[in-house]
Amino acid sequence: MIRNVQGNYWKCKEWLLKEPSQLSQKAKSIYLHKLGEMKCENGFLNQQISSLFAAHIVTSGQGYFKSNERTYDVKTGDIFFFFPNKFYQYGMGKSPHWNFTWLNMIGPELINILTNFKIDYQNPIIYGANMELINPILKKCQMSLGYTIPLQSSPIQLAWSFIEYLEKNHSTSIDQLDIAEQTKWLIDNDSHNFLTVQGLAEQLEYTRASIFRLFKDKYNISPKDYMDKIRIEKASAMLVSTKCSIKEISSSLGFTNPNYFARAFRKYTMINPMEFRKKHLQL
Incomplete structure (x- = not known):
């Protein structure tokens, strides 16, 4: 199905999968669920808690993207990412227009794969993507999705074409990071939430005191406090x-x-957990 939506400051077109139910049996794969185009004008501002992973490729203009209390300026060729159950705000920059295309992808291994490219909630942006390589992927997705358009490629193939682009052009090994960066990467990607500073030291084969000093010098926060901050988020x-x-x-x-x-x-x-829940459920 193709859906067109328009607001005061934006126009949107979405392509939805024709038969998403057929893909539910392939839950172990990564597949493309939805693709959309957003054309924004002066005054556009949006904020949301994303329910799905989404990659947003800026195709023209300039805007901004706010995640995890940080604001990023994004322009043509930049890619910013939404992760599930996180709050985001994004809107127009100084240019009179801002257009981007987004890809919703689904799959239990998706987040783990992206962390190999150093893409996660703490690092949700890629600057300067090669649009000559990205545009054919987006075009192929548009041709393959939609109720009236026959599938040219499977949703799994479409998702992996984007993943393969990231792997070839934006892959970063943890071994290329210094010890403080490796410590931060491990904390950011601690999906089981049982990592300790002592465990970090043993994993990185450094003393606990060295881990503390190097991390504090680089990020102005101790590893334990940073770990608590991430878990509180x-x-x-x-x-x-x-x-x-x-x-x-x-x-x-x-x-x-x-x-x-x-x-x-x-x-x-600045408030206790119960007050936080009551306050945000009333919004």
């Missing part, structure tokens, strides 16, 4: 997007002491 998203109890959330994020979790949460949000 995850807790904030879970408080709004799930019905899990506060105890269940804190435990799932590696906090064994509920009182410590409450203190850490207040340190970074």
Whole structure:
């Protein structure tokens, strides 16, 4: 199905998969779920909690993208990424127009694959993509999606064509990072939430004191405090997007002491977890 939507400051066209139900049996693969084009004019501003992963390729103009309390200027050739259950804000820059195409992809291995390219919630942007290589991929996606357009390629092939572009042009090995950067990368990508500073030191084969000093010198925060900050961000998203109890959330994020979790949460949000949930559910 092709859907056209228009607002005061934007026009949108979406291509939806013709038969998404056929793909549910291939849950172990990565596949393209939706593609869309957004044409924005002066005054455009949007904010949302994304339910799916999305890659946004800026095709013309300039805008900005705000994620994890950081603001990024994005222009033609830049790619910015949404990760599930995270809050984002994006809007117009100084140019009179801003156009981008987005790809919604689904698959349980998607996030793990992207971390190999150093793309994650803490690093959600690629600057200066090669549009001569990207545009044929987008064109192929447009030709292959839609209710009235016969599939030219499978949704799995389409998703992997984009992944392969990233692999060939934007891949970064963790071995290329210094010790502080490797420490940050491991914390950012700790999907099980049970990493400790001692565990980091053992994994990187450095002393705990060295890890602390190198990380603090580079990022002006200790590894433990940074670890808490990342987990509190995850807790904030879970408080709004799930019905899990506060105890269940804190435990799932590696906090064994509920009182410590409450203190850490207040340190970074200025309110306790219960107040945070009530405040955001009322919005």
